[in-house]
Amino acid sequence: NAGVMQNPRHLVRRRGQEARLRCSPMKGHSHVYWYRQLPEEGLKFMVYLQKENIIDESGMPKERFSAEFPKEGPSILRIQQVVRGDSAAYFCASSPRDRGSPLHFGNGTRLTVT
């Protein structure tokens, strides 16, 4: 998992606060994906971004969640007005291109909403 950096590793927020999760892809990778893992579940796709563009957000909840991947800096997954159901592990993955290469995952951010 070396290369895809996520921070923070653990994040505690009270209900109603905002959570910001950051992801720096592997060097040379321009495709970033966010996945969420609820307890006892597999990973669920949320969003796919390239620099400055959201390509596929079919897995994102319609409200409170947003993602960006600016020209400079890390990709950010932002959750506004967090609720207890948002507690999960959020994984970022990157790849050098969209097709033909597997995803490389970071170690995740574990979000706990109290």
Place this chain on the structure above:
Amino acid sequence: DQQVKQNSPSLSVQEGRISILNCDYTNSMFDYFLWYKKYPAEGPTFLISISSIKDKNEDGRFTVFLNKSAKHLSLHIVPSQPGDSAVYFCAAGHKNYGGSQGNLIFGKGTKLSVKP
């Protein structure tokens, strides 16, 4: 509605023997499949993949078999080692799903324990 199913939540195997992890899928549009391994508090690590035009792919101790007619794939680990103890996720995707090959559908995982 689970499109990728791993029906065994756990598997215990003796060191040196073969581990067989199974995965079933329902969507006939899937055209490539991957196995990831995950240790606690870490992200998934890519192990091996197979495209739908093949029925077998081998990489060292790891072999993935694909049976398209049965919509079934399996991961064989031979010989199993204690360091293989982890959760194994099966994932599937297709290039037209959501416009992104990275939009993978994951199973819930199988926890493999390899006993010394």
